[in-house]
Amino acid sequence: MTDTSAAIVIRPSEEKDVEAMLAIYRSHIQRGVEPGAYHEEDTLQSDDLKRRRKNMKSKRLPHLAAELNGALVGYAYAVPFRKRPAYRFVAKHSIYVHSDYLRAGVGRVLLPGLVDSCAAAGFRQMIGYIDAANEASLRLHLACGFREVGRLPSIGYKFGKWTDSVMVQRSLGLGDQTPPDVWMVPGA
Numbered sequence: 001m002t003d004t005s006a007a008i009v010i011r012p013s014e015e016k017d018v019e020a021m022l023a024i025y026r027s028h029i030q031r032g033v034e035p036g037a038y039h040e041e042d043t044l045q046s047d048d049l050k051r052r053r054k055n056m057k058s059k060r061l062p063h064l065a066a067e068l069n070g071a072l073v074g075y076a077y078a079v080p081f082r083k084r085p086a087y088r089f090v091a092k093h094s095i096y097v098h099s100d101y102l103r104a105g106v107g108r109v110l111l112p113g114l115v116d117s118c119a120a121a122g123f124r125q126m127i128g129y130i131d132a133a134n135e136a137s138l139r140l141h142l143a144c145g146f147r148e149v150g151r152l153p154s155i156g157y158k159f160g161k162w163t164d165s166v167m168v169q170r171s172l173g174l175g176d177q178t179p180p181d182v183w184m185v186p187g188a
């Protein structure tokens with residue numbers, strides 16, 4: 001697909017985006033890429049997504065939408081890596097691009113947008129888990145400054161097969177060079 005990155009607008013998601021975000025999520029469930037694909041039916045409903053979105057926003061966790069010519073073509077968000085306070089400067093993220101707009105440069109704009117938003121919110125590290133067979137996501141993450149830090153063998157089961165997960169990580173802002181800004185409390 002043609003590179004559309006110059007025309008893509010990244011903005012905080014809004015409640016009116018929820019149906020479009022669900023459609024994107026479900027399209028990937030059907031393609032079998034998303035780990036949720038091992039469920040026979042997708043149980044994520046719009047109320048769940050609305051609740052999750054609000055919950056994240058109240059905790060100052062970025063939840064972003066990518067728009068192209070007025071259409072929602074992708075979304076990405078961060079959640080706390082772990083609940084325990086020592087890990088409060090680490091975000092774990094997800095990214096989804098509409099199946100009709102794959103390989104058009106949306107991910108290359110959206111993922112750095114999420115990285116910048118997480119850094120601005122005071123997070124110092126960002127972590128993602130990627131199915132080892134998900135070449136597109138692995139390459140996108142490596143292109144956006146993430147590196148592979150671990151591999152979790154045989155932890156997923158979908159379509160009759162065990163799957164590995166690759167853990168990727170990148171530092172944000174000053175990373176571990178300085179203590180965190182205590183006045184910024186991500187997830188608080």
Ligand SMILES: CC(C)(COP(=O)(O)OP(=O)(O)OC[C@H]1O[C@@H](n2cnc3c(N)ncnc32)[C@H](O)[C@@H]1OP(=O)(O)O)[C@@H](O)C(=O)NCCC(=O)NCCS
Pocket residue numbers: 028033034094095096097098101102103104105106107108109128129130131134135136137138139140141143
């Ligand atoms: C992974 C995903 C977000 C990539 O988004 P995208 O908008 O298609 O990616 P881009 O067009 O910006 O491509 C960025 C880079 O990623 C890599 N890439 C993207 N699609 C690829 C593919 N099908 N095969 C190989 N590499 C691919 C390339 O390195 C590409 O750069 P290049 O085009 O200059 O070679 C998208 O495929 C997606 O939503 N997949 C389903 C959901 C998912 O897997 N999310 C991630 C869960 S961890």
